[in-house]
Amino acid sequence: MSFLSRIPRDRALLGGLGLAYGAFALTFRGPRRSFWDRMTLTGLTLGSFALKTEPELRRTRIRSKDIAVGLASAGALYGVFQAGDRIARVILPKGGSEIEAIYDLRRLRPKAELAARLALIIGPAEELFWRGLVQGRLERGFGRVPGALMGTAAYGGAHVVTGNTTLIGAASVAGAFWGALHAARVPMGALIVSHMAWDVVIFLIAPTVKEPDAKVATGID
16 A cells, blocks of 8 residues: 555545644744734634544543643653753754744743743643644554654644744654654643643743843744
8 A cells, every 4th residue: 555545535634734834824924013812823723623623632631640741741841952952052053043032922921921821722722733633643544653753744844934943843852752642642631731831831931041132033023
């Protein structure tokens, strides 16, 4: 059986990816001042799409064990990014400025508001959509490991529109990390906790840069 013949004729998967790539393009290429409003709307849209098309996701619950696993995995990923920050600044010509440009988005809204958006909408929605729907369907069509790899590529690819090489790499690493957990059958509740905690900690509480002074191209005008 050829590879192409194995591609699932899955309207929800293909339609969802088209929706996600279009939404990411609008989110990252639109006016900078309203970035968080667009990012939140993207989360609501993709999360709702995943819940509508994947009935199993509607039964997601966050239990005490999920909290423990989620926080531990978020801590592990945070350690990876601390090392990755240093490596990116050395091997990528624009690594430092691109990292600082990402963090500069923190200045657009109050920190408490951003924490709520990240923890309650954006983080959970990304796990429901990218791991729950996209990777879940790819795993059913191609197998656990190939599906995880393809899901990671899809997630990283959605960030190409930013034009920020460091952000694309960071998204791919994070996507591979959560994708591996999903392939290992870590519950969705734990993945959501992991994404929520990691987003808030690395972006607002303990970022890899102390003060994002640079205002350079992030793919957002």
